[in-house]
Amino acid sequence: MVSNHIDTMRNPRNLHSPASAGPVEILSSLVPVAAGAANAQLDAFALRLADALMAFSEQSLESKQANLCFTGAGLLRKNTYAYYHLATSAIADALRLEMQAVLQQIPQQLRQQAPAEAVNAELALVSYEDMDNKVRLGHIARPIVTRHVELLEALNLRFAALLGRDDFQLAQNPFRPEVFLGALNAAWADFNPEAESHPLLLPLLQPEVFLDMAPILQALNDALVGHGILPALGDSYRIRKSTNYVADQKREAQIAEGLRRMLTGEGGAPAGGGMTGIADIAGGMGGIGGMGGGLPGAGAAGIPGGAGVAGNLQSQLLQVTAVSNQLMGFLAGMQKTMLDRQLAGVGSGDHGSTAVLADIKRQAPAGALSQVDENTIDLLTSVFDLVFRDQNIATEMKSLIGFLQVPVLKAALIDKDFFFKQEHPARRLVESLAQSSMEWDGASGQQAPVYQTMKRIVERVQQDFDKQMSVFSEVLSELQGFIQQEEYAATETLQAPISKALRKEKIGQATKVAKNEVALRVGTGEVVAFVETFLENKWVPVLTVAYTLQEEKPTAVQNAVSTMDDLIWSVKPKITMAQRKELLAKLPSILARLNKWLTVVKWEEADRTRFFADLAETHASIVRAPLPLTPERQLELAVAVAKEAAERRLEKQASAAPEPQPDDYDEQVKNLERGIWLNFTDAHGGAMKAKLSWSSPMKSLFIFTTHRKEQTFQLTDAALAQRLREGSVQTVSLDRLVDRALDQVFASGANDPEIAKKSAA
Incomplete structure (x- = not known):
């Protein structure tokens, strides 16, 4: 395989x-x-x-x-x-x-x-x-x-x-x-x-x-x-x-080396054949049959010693095969016993712990377990311990997953890639079952489809697995297909909230762009005060509408932006007769476009009348200003305007609130993936689990679904990040179980003489 x-x-x-x-x-x-x-x-x-x-x-x-x-x-x-x-x-x-x-x-x-x-x-x-x-x-x-x-x-x-x-x-x-x-x-x-x-x-x-x-x-x-x-x-x-990719890579390499030393010969790669590989005999750790050392009399260029050494090698291989068959026979008996107990519905709670694996080490026939076998059991115990200690997994689900301890142990003994490769089918099944366990609500009982599906999968593995890894792949496909069907069935419930959320995000992004457009212009300090206020309060909604209509009416944004620019230009001083004539020529068009857009956003208040009155007075004062102006006077006016603009710009910058800087919680929100579960708590101590079922394209809105699929709620990115800061929301981490278990094993192994001894040269 x-x-x-x-x-x-x-x-x-x-x-x-x-x-x-x-x-x-x-x-x-x-x-x-x-x-x-x-x-x-x-x-x-x-x-x-x-x-x-x-x-x-x-x-x-x-x-x-x-x-x-x-x-x-x-x-x-x-x-x-x-x-x-x-x-x-x-x-x-x-x-x-x-x-x-x-x-x-x-x-x-x-x-x-x-x-x-x-x-x-x-x-x-x-x-x-x-x-x-x-x-x-x-x-x-x-x-x-x-x-x-x-x-x-x-x-x-x-x-x-x-x-x-x-x-x-x-x-x-x-x-x-x-x-x-x-x-x-x-x-x-x-x-x-x-x-x-x-x-x-x-x-x-x-x-x-x-x-x-x-x-x-x-x-x-x-x-x-x-x-x-x-x-x-x-x-x-x-x-x-990864905030420290190089350190992560170094750590992974150290774990991989420790695994190789525990599961194969010194520095050797995992043996694909596992239990009967020659690497287990020739390696420095002794292999399945407890044969240590390497081949007696073996030289660097071959196997000197002729038929005597060859006979010795054949004898060792026969011993390993015999011991392997003895161990596999013992495990097969345990597997059948556990299947019978599961089918009978008795003693399921006993398998919500790693006592089963401990029993194997204690009850296995004398000589059936080599050091490599015991190391394999110890490593697998750490993996299942991680499942059984997790408070997010229901007791009933732990018991179901616990019934897989013997088949998964057999898979790991046969193929050591279980610990080395994330795509190993047995490994992926254990991790997928743990993740899928979150889909089950204890209130729905054991007749719930997700529980029955997982139960059927576990029984199939116990009944059919001997040495063919294809069994794990087949049931894994069945589990993934079921979860996908459940998610597809839930999409109809999500259609309405998703449509609303997309519309909300589109408006939010349009508003952000509109504010930036206005800020770019008023930030110079050159725009007269009442027009600046008008742009910030009334033209931002106009630009927001224009940006939301951009797909249907591509010219809307250009029209709204040019109207704003023309308005700003119209209230700037006109110090030549040609400039004033241009203003008088353009003014009807500017006012008409202003009124058209303000009607679109439904600004019909008395403030609108007051604004246009102030605008008319400003335009009149510009046109009536004395002419002609000498070059010296024009320069004085230009300097005065520039000075006033600079003062207003500095005043605005001083009064502006600083933009909050993104922190780790904002980054965590940005990296949340669809399908992850989170624990929500409220001020009164209430708790609830919800799954992230959808996130908007800009990651500004998130839709969550409870176990009751028809119940959904939304949070903005800012609100979710704040709840993470406060601790009222925590993510549920059930992925990469084997990696996390191995990391714990080798992290603690630095101070554990037994672990250090097993993984040492």
Whole structure:
């Protein structure tokens, strides 16, 4: 089974029928997937970039750089659509160019049905002459790669499997962050005519400003899974950010080395055959039969000693087989006894603890257990202990999972990959049962469909498992299919709240953009006070409506923004006759557009009449101001206006409340995944469990479902983060059980002489 699994991973042709797509077609189809996921973020990215440019202009000590960034920010805000068009083209061209390099390296025998032109299409459309060099791009991309290292690694593994390679490096990945960085930088160079501003962009593309690579990489992984490429990685490579990736990798390597020493020979890899592998005999730990040391008389170049040594080896193999058969026979008897007890419905509570595994060590026939076997039992005890101690898993569910202790022990003895590979079917079944146990509400009783499904799965494993791992895979598919059907059935209940939430988020995002548009203009301090108040209180709702209508009426935003800009222009001093004539000519149109938009937002209060009266008085004073003005007087007026604007700008900045800085709880909310369960408590001590059933595209709204599927409630990202800070909400962690158990074992093993002895050389 292990060799078949490895062969399937390394030979992608085993995953497809003859009529299915070949590697060239699959890889080519990924370009529009990645481009589409990136394009969906460009509007929000342009806003973040404009904010970053504006912030840099305010902080820069060089006036030229400050002016370039200020101008660039204004240009980007006023011409977002133009930048969007350039960016989408640049991303698509860059991805096609990178993909061409990958396709050209595919061996001819893997190109199957793909026509020749699929590889030699017009891909070299973008020039990188004006980009920064690769070293600089790599430096800028480093923190982005660190944030998404797991998704990138999963994608690389799938590429390797698809192409039949042993590995696939990040530098070869056509969807690595550097490619998107380069494309956005090239789009900026085409967009901004100021050549001196081009080098200023890359340093601003920090992870907080740059595209979120997670949905892009997730879409690519999902697309490959849809073609059958390593679907088992889906549970293992989630969107998780490691704050200390290097330390995590070092820790994992230490655990893996400790496992190898406990379960095989010194420094050896896990033996696929487990109980009867020669590595268990020849290794430094003695193997299943307790045979220590290595082969007597064996030399480095072979097995000297002729027939005597060969006979000794055959004798040892026979002893190991006999002992293995004795142990497996004992476990088979225990497995049948436990199945009989489960079917009879007696003693189920006894199996909600690891007493079963302890009994095996105590009751096994003399000589049946080697040191490796005992180590395996001890490690598995730690895994089941983690399940049985978890307060989030109901007692009845613990008992069900407890009935799997003997079959899972047999699986771990047969195949030590149980401890090394997250995709091991027996390991995934235990972890999936623990996670799925949260779906059961004790109030619904043992006749609930989820309980009956899990019970049937456990009985099937106990009854059918001997040495074929396929039993675990089959029941795992059954469990996953049941959970998916339950989630699909619950989607109808969620349709109405999801529609409302999407509308709410759309309005919220539109309001945020509208406030930014107004703030960009009033922040200069040049807008007269009553117009500034009007823009902040009344024009923000106008812009919000315009942005929400952008899909249906693409010109709405441009109309609303230009009306605002014209209003601001109309109340600025006009010191020449030509400027005043222009004002008089444009004024009817400006007032008409103002009134039209204010009617849309239903502003019919007395304040509206007062505003237009003040506006008329201001316009009249501008037109009636004395003319002509001498150049000296014009300069005096300009200086006075600039001074007043600077004072008002400083006053506004001093009175503005500082923006709250995101903390770890905000980051935790951003990384919550659909399907996770959370414990909610209230001020009166009440407690409730709820599942995250949906999160909005911008992660600003979350819909939770209780065990009663018809009961749903919503929380904003800010409200959820605050409840996490207060401790009234805690996430329920039931994933990666085996990893967490092993981490605890080896963390405590540093001070445990017995563990240290077992894992030592």
